[in-house]
Structures are given as C-alpha cells and as structure tokens.
Amino acid sequence: MATRPHVARVLRGAEASASTAALSLTRSTRAFRPHRVMTSTTGSSTRRRIATPVALLSKIAPAAKTKPPKAPPAGTDADAAAFKAAGAILAVPTLPTLVAPDAVEEAFNVTHSGGWADPSAFERISDVQHFSNVVGTDCFALIALCALYVLADAAENARLDSDTYQRLALALMLYGGGSTLGVALAVAAGALDPSLTPSPSIAALVGTTLAFAPAMAASASAINKYGGGLKGAKERASADLSTVTNLGDTSEKGGYLEYYYKLSFWASMIVGGAFAFSPLSPLAIVNEFTPSGQIVQRAFGLGAVFMLAPAQFVLLDACRRGRLGGGTFKKLNLAVAAAIAGIDAMTVYTFGAAQALNPDAAVLADASGGIYNYVGALAVSFSIFGVYLYQGIFARK
Numbered sequence: 001m002a003t004r005p006h007v008a009r010v011l012r013g014a015e016a017s018a019s020t021a022a023l024s025l026t027r028s029t030r031a032f033r034p035h036r037v038m039t040s041t042t043g044s045s046t047r048r049r050i051a052t053p054v055a056l057l058s059k060i061a062p063a064a065k066t067k068p069p070k071a072p073p074a075g076t077d078a079d080a081a082a083f084k085a086a087g088a089i090l091a092v093p094t095l096p097t098l099v100a101p102d103a104v105e106e107a108f109n110v111t112h113s114g115g116w117a118d119p120s121a122f123e124r125i126s127d128v129q130h131f132s133n134v135v136g137t138d139c140f141a142l143i144a145l146c147a148l149y150v151l152a153d154a155a156e157n158a159r160l161d162s163d164t165y166q167r168l169a170l171a172l173m174l175y176g177g178g179s180t181l182g183v184a185l186a187v188a189a190g191a192l193d194p195s196l197t198p199s200p201s202i203a204a205l206v207g208t209t210l211a212f213a214p215a216m217a218a219s220a221s222a223i224n225k226y227g228g229g230l231k232g233a234k235e236r237a238s239a240d241l242s243t244v245t246n247l248g249d250t251s252e253k254g255g256y257l258e259y260y261y262k263l264s265f266w267a268s269m270i271v272g273g274a275f276a277f278s279p280l281s282p283l284a285i286v287n288e289f290t291p292s293g294q295i296v297q298r299a300f301g302l303g304a305v306f307m308l309a310p311a312q313f314v315l316l317d318a319c320r321r322g323r324l325g326g327g328t329f330k331k332l333n334l335a336v337a338a339a340i341a342g343i344d345a346m347t348v349y350t351f352g353a354a355q356a357l358n359p360d361a362a363v364l365a366d367a368s369g370g371i372y373n374y375v376g377a378l379a380v381s382f383s384i385f386g387v388y389l390y391q392g393i394f395a396r397k
Contacts, residue, residue, distance in 0.1 A: 062288075063306030074162075075155035082221065083155060086214035087148035093211050094141035098342065101134040107207060108134075108292050109198035119353035126159070129285045132350040133296040139342035140175070140303030143311050146335035147172055148215060150328045151222065163236060163330065163372045164314055166227040169219035169239070171310035176212030183208045186295040199291035240313060252324035257391075261316035264384050265309055271377075272304025283347070283377060285354050311336055312317045315391075325397035339383040345380060 097104050103110035110130045124130050147168040154165045183205050190199020224231055241250070244265055250258045274282045281287060281297050284382030288294070311332055318329040 005248075023257060063342050075160040075222075077079055077154035077156070079160065079218070079222060079225075080087050080152045082214070082218040083152035084150050087145055087152070089214050090141065090148065090211055093207060094138055094145070095397075097133060097138045101131060101138070104138075104204075105130055106294055107204040108200045108290050110296060111341040114353065116349070119349065120293075120356055121169045122353050122357060125354055125357050125359045126288065128354045129288075129295060132285075132346055133300055135298040135346045136343050136382070137296070137303050139339040140300075142339045142342070143213065143332075143335045144172060146331055147307075147311065148218075150160035150331055151218070151394050153328075153354075158221050161226040164232070164317070166223060167240070167317075168238060168311060169222045169248045170225070170233050171307055172215050172219040172312070173223075174218040174306040175303065178306045179299060180208050180212055180304055182295055182299060186291040194297050197289050198293075200295060225300050227363075238315075244316065246315060251320040253319045257324075258316065258319045259311060260341045260387060261319050264387075265312040265316060265382075268304050268312060270310040271380075272301045272309065274301065276301025276305055285350075287357075308336065308339065315388075323397065324391055324395040326386055330392050330395055333388045333395065335388040337385050337392055340381050340388065344378060344381045344385065347381075 041202075046120070049194055085238060093104075102115070102116065103111055111124060111127050112130055113124065113127045114131065122131070150158070151165055151168060151172075151321065154160050154162065160169075185207050186200050187202065190196050223229060227233060228235070244248055244262055247259070250256075250366065254261075278299050279287070279294065281300075284297065286369070288297070315324065315329055315332055318324050318326065323329060
C-alpha cells in the first residue's frame with residue numbers, strides 16, 4: 001500500500017509531539033513542586049528540598065505586629081484599703097480636736113481654759129491664742145481627709161496615675177512630713193535647752209507621727225508605683241510652678257475663674273508662709289517664743305502651705321480643663337470651703353473672747369496682729385469660702 005509509510009510517519013510525528021508536550025509540562029510544573037536534588041558529599045547523597053514560590057513569598061512578607069503588653073491597673077484594692085485605713089487613723093485625733101482641743105493643748109504643754117461652749121471661761125489671753133492656733137491648724141485636716149477619700153476612690157477605679165491624684169498624694173506627704181518634722185524640732189529644742197519651756201511632750205511627737213504616718217506611706221507608695229517616683233514628682237512640680245507663676249496665662253475654659261484660683265493659691269502661700277516661717281504671727285494676739293508656743297503657731301502655716309495651697313492648685317488645674325463639675329473636684333471644693341469656714345468661725349469667736357478679757361497694753365505688748373490684719377484676713381477668707389462653696393455645689397462638667 002502506498003499510503004502506509006506516510007501514515008506511519010504521521011503517527012510517529014504525533015507521538016513525538018505528545019512526548020515533547022508532556023516533557024514541557026513536566027518541566028513547567030516541577031518549578032512549582034518541591035523536588036529532590038541530589039548532591040554528592042564524600043560518596044554519600046544528601047537530599048534537600050527546594051522551597052516553592054509560595055513559601056518564598058511567605059518569608060519575604062513582613063511578620064505580623066505583636067501588641068504591647070497591657071499596662072497594669074493604676075490602683076488596686078490594697079491601695080484603696082491603705083488610703084481608707086490612713087483616713088480612719090487620721091480622723092481619730094483630728095475630728096475631736098475641732099470640738100475640744102484640750103487633749104492636744106495638754107500634750108503640747110500649753111495653757112488652756114475655756115472652749116466653744118463658753119467664751120467667758122477663758123482665763124488668760126494666751127489661752128485664747130492657744131485655742132485659736134490649735135483649732136485653726138486642725139481645720140486643714142478636713143482637706144487631708146477629703147484627699148485620702150478621693151485617693152481611695154481613685155485606687156478602686158485604677159486612676160492613681162492621673163496627675164490630679166499624684167498631686168494630692170504629694171501634698172499629703174508634705175503636710176504630714178512638715179507637721180511631724182516641726183513637732184520633732186520643737187521637742188529637740190526643749191531637750192537641748194531645758195530653759196526653753198514649755199516644749200511639746202514625747203507623747204505629742206508620737207501622736208503626730210502615728211496620725212500622719214499611714215497617710216504618708218500610702219501616698220509614697222502611690223507615687224512610686226504609678227507616678228514615676230521622685231523624678232516624676234519633681235517634673236510635675238516644675239510644670240505646675242510654671243503654670244501658677246504665669247498669672248496672665250488662662251485657658252479658654254478657665255477664664256476669670258482661673259484667675260481667682262491662681263490668686264487664692266498665692267494668698268494661701270503668702271499668708272501660710274508668714275505663719276510657718278516667721279517667729280511672728282500676722283494675727284497673733286500674743287507672740288510666744290517657747291518651743292510649744294512656736295510650733296502651735298507655725299503649724300497653721302504648714303497646713304496652709306502644704307495642704308490648702310496644693311488642693312487649690314488641683315482645683316486650678318481642673319478649672320483650666322473645664323472639669324470642676326467632676327466628683328473629685330466638687331468634694332475638694334467643699335472640703336476647702338469647710339476648712340475656711342472653720343478658720344473663720346474660730347477667728348471671730350476668739351476675737352470676741354479676747355475682747356471679753358479686756359487685756360491691757362502690757363498684755364498686748366507682744367501682739368503682732370491688729371484690727372486691720374483681722375478685718376483683711378476675714379474679708380479674704382469669706383470671699384474664698386463663698387466661691388469654693390458655690391463651685392462645690394453648682395459646678396458643672
């Protein structure tokens with residue numbers, strides 16, 4: 001047959017084409033499948049796998065970002081319990097003293113007579129002065145107790161890292177530390193020179209230390225754990241000082257009320273400093289230069305500088321941020337108003353008691369307070385009381 005060789009050639013060509021196509025397909029798919037490559041090393045064969053393109057691309061792709069670990073809560077139940085316990089311990093001696101300061105006056109070895117019930121019961125003008133100093137100083141404890149309360153609440157809600165609560169914690173440390181140090185120096189002065197009498201008893205020093213130590217310890221712990229320690233406290237104090245010294249700088253939300261808070265802060269610092277760091281009191285009926293007389297006089301200034309003024313700055317900062325309606329700040333406003341009201345009531349009461357004794361010129365020879373100081377102090381105090389009371393009741397967020 002003439003056609004058979006031709007058919008055979010066609011069949012052989014088809015088979016060759018199929019074989020070539022199969023070989024090409026095999027080569028093209030090998031690139032996408034792992035296969036073994038034989039390499040000879042000292043007569044033995046080592047097998048290795050060549051990665052697929054998908055595997056290569058997975059190595060080139062960036063690794064998934066890992067989230068940073070969650071920060072621990074800024075406050076625990078233990079922190080809250082510490083602040084609550086500190087408040088209860090501080091309240092034990094301070095609240096009764098507002099009503100009956102006799103026990104404190106005895107511990108500090110100063111003469112005392114009379115009281116709130118009967119102003120005519122005072123026997124000496126110096127007794128009126130001692131009553132005035134002790135009760136007035138004790139009023140600042142109301143602000144400290146409020147600070148401990150809001151710090152306990154902040155611990156329960158993990159907010160102790162806030163600048164507000166860090167400032168209050170630092171104020172409690174300064175207030176407690178300054179008061180304790182002042183009593184210790186008065187006791188030491190009497191021990192070193194027995195002619196300087198009277199001086200506070202050891203019981204006065206122990207009582208002061210025990211009253212303030214828990215609050216100081218809880219506050220120090222909060223600053224160390226949540227506020228950056230001493231370095232963080234210094235940085236906040238520096239920034240706060242810059243704010244309060246720039247009297248012309250007010251925020252959009254603060255306005256004129258911010259001016260008022262700044263001025264009241266500086267009034268507390270100046271008046272408190274005059275009491276704390278001067279041997280003469282601006283409102284003294286009688287200035288006494290014994291260790292006991294000096295500490296009960298200067299302690300008022302320590303409370304104003306280290307507790308009242310810092311609380312006022314916290315409120316100033318809240319005013320700048322439009323936050324005076326917050327619960328913490330309303331409580332602080334009311335605490336400041338209560339402290340000022342107590343001081344004003346004491347001032348008016350003791351002025352009347354002193355007049356009833358009808359002191360002569362010889363008795364008042366060492367007086368450094370006069371009617372002008374008295375009227376001026378009351379005018380400032382009443383204005384502070386009114387504004388802080390209003391903000392404590394009616395301030396809005």
